[in-house]
Amino acid sequence: MRFFVDSVDIVEIKKLTELGLVDGVTTNPSLIAKSGQNFLETIEKICAVVAGPVSAEVAATDYEDMILEGRKLAKIAKNVAIKLPLIENGVRACKTLASEGYMVNLTLCFSVSQALLAAKAGAAFVSPFVGRLDDIGIEGMDLIDDVVKVFSNYEFSTQVLVASVRNPNHVVEAALMGADIVTLPPSVLWKLFDHPLTEKGLQLFLADWEKTGQAIL
Numbered sequence: 716m717r718f719f720v721d722s723v724d725i726v727e728i729k730k731l732t733e734l735g736l737v738d739g740v741t742t743n744p745s746l747i748a749k750s751g752q753n754f755l756e757t758i759e760k761i762c763a764v765v766a767g768p769v770s771a772e773v774a775a776t777d778y779e780d781m782i783l784e785g786r787k788l789a790k791i792a793k794n795v796a797i798k799l800p801l802i803e804n805g806v807r808a809c810k811t812l813a814s815e816g817y818m819v820n821l822t823l824c825f826s827v828s829q830a831l832l833a834a835k836a837g838a839a840f841v842s843p844f845v846g847r848l849d850d851i852g853i854e855g856m857d858l859i860d861d862v863v864k865v866f867s868n869y870e871f872s873t874q875v876l877v878a879s880v881r882n883p884n885h886v887v888e889a890a891l892m893g894a895d896i897v898t899l900p901p902s903v904l905w906k907l908f909d910h911p912l913t914e915k916g917l918q919l920f921l922a923d924w925e926k927t928g929q930a931i932l
């Protein structure tokens with residue numbers, strides 16, 4: 716399973732990259748708006764530190780402008796994945812951009828039928844949003860389970876990129892279901908380390924080591 720980081724925070728992305736935990740990055744307009752950063756410059760900076768796919772989302776909703784914006788974003792770096800919304804024009808633009816050799820991430824996927832459209836359009840990634848389904852009382856992980864099954868029934872090459880991840884359980888469940896990728900906010904990624912018995916066990920080992928009076932170096 717690959718880990719993407721859902722963030723535009725370059726400091727955080729670098730820190731996680733140095734740990735060897737970042738296989739790619741996803742961004743979205745809300746993250747950019749919240750950060751106050753320049754979008755194109757941010758994508759360029761992220762692509763300079765991350766070798767894997769970096770999703771950059773178009774702002775247009777009409778086909779022609781989606782194509783123009785997508786091509787412009789893809790020019791920033793070879794590892795840019797053009798992120799398009801899973802609407803009619805997005806699917807059409809995906810087909811065109813994918814046939815030109817670009818990586819496309821179809822985002823805002825909330826149903827198996829939408830995921831099928833993404834696969835048919837040749838998307839490199841489809842992003843089903845788990846947390847936002849949970850928020851409206853629908854089990855988000857059920858969608859992941861279904862999409863993974865359907866894609867494997869037909870050996871679609873589109874990768875399932877689990878998005879809107881809110882906690883480590885989402886990550887573990889996605890792994891058990893065989894999803895290709897999860898994109899995690901840094902706060903969730905750091906939480907993957909946590910277990911009270913690890914901390915307790917380490918403190919005990921350190922205290923016992925101290926009693927031995929020995930040194931390794």
Ligand code: E4P
Nearest residue numbers: 721741742743847878879880
């Ligand atoms: C993924 O590509 C999206 O940017 C992200 O996962 C959305 O998460 P949210 O629902 O927490 O905003």
